Amino acid sequence: MKRKTIYFLVLTILTSALFLSCKSSSSVAYSESEISELHKLIEGKKIEIESNWAYPMPSTALNSLSNAGLFPLGNNANQISLIGNANYLKIEGDSIKAQLPYYGERQISSNYGSTNTGISLDGLVEDLTMVFNEKRNRYELRFQASENTETYQVAINIFPNKQAQMNINSTHRDNIAYRGDVKSIE
Template sequence: MNIISKILKMHIMKTKVAVLLIFLSLLMTTGYAQEKSKRQLREGRKIEKQKQTAALVESKEFVFIGRTALPQGFRTMDLTTNPNYVQFHPDKIKSEMPFFGRAFSGVGYGGDAGLHFEGTPQEFTVEKGKRAYKIKAVVRGDKDTYTLLLSVFFEGSATLSISSNNRSTISYNGDIFKIEKKEVK
């Protein structure tokens, strides 16, 4: 009986090991399937964001909101607490961006410190590159002419550079968004 009980114990042991291996492989497969679906969800969100960005850029109606300002010769400035934007329309561009940098002629000391202008773009071009859309707009304001170069990356982040005749060039990092229509009450 001793031999039979040993054989039975070995058989039970092999069965337990086999069941354990099957259970572990199922657990790993389930975990891998969930990981794969998370990756697929992430890719789906990325593709959806790229489609939204493409639609905004092609419509030429969107708003750029800056997160940081990068003035020439000065440190980077955080803009998250400062209201700022540039609204792009095919027939009008409006800027309410802060300015940090050097002013040359035509800007009074202690005067308007920002790049506040509104006007019909004399030039408004959109080109799709390998990594980003390149948008160029030229707007004549009351006192100056502004050249805006906007690089919009496919996921919606953007870099805006504004140059003018009377001020040094300044760049901003930020994002583009759909212009929210105000409700009329």
């Protein structure tokens, strides 16, 4: 009985040590120059994001397409490469322009005969907030934008290495996320 208790205690200590040693840090170290460039980029309010990957919300329909082998090699129902596909999201002052491909399910149909299946924006940004999260070394942008009858809630995280993650929630479609590169609009 004593031997089992010792084995259990040793196993518990080793398991705890393993989990503690595998802890990852939530904050990446960036140089001061990278962070100051990020501040200048955001304060200028002339940002362009070109996405390299789309992350649609998995659904039965997307999984069926993936299982049928209809996605190109390296893509699946959870991530789709956008490399080589023209796309952008531009913020200039209080206006926004975007042409983003959309993968997922539409809950409310668009106008009859509409050929635009992607996310297309050309208008004003509403309720824009830009906050620098010092703990995570990133800017967090949140805003709302509308096109015709559809409204989008957009959350963008911009990192000092000029990478961005976007989450777009729509009133008419399933949610989708994008990841890509950020640059200043000249």
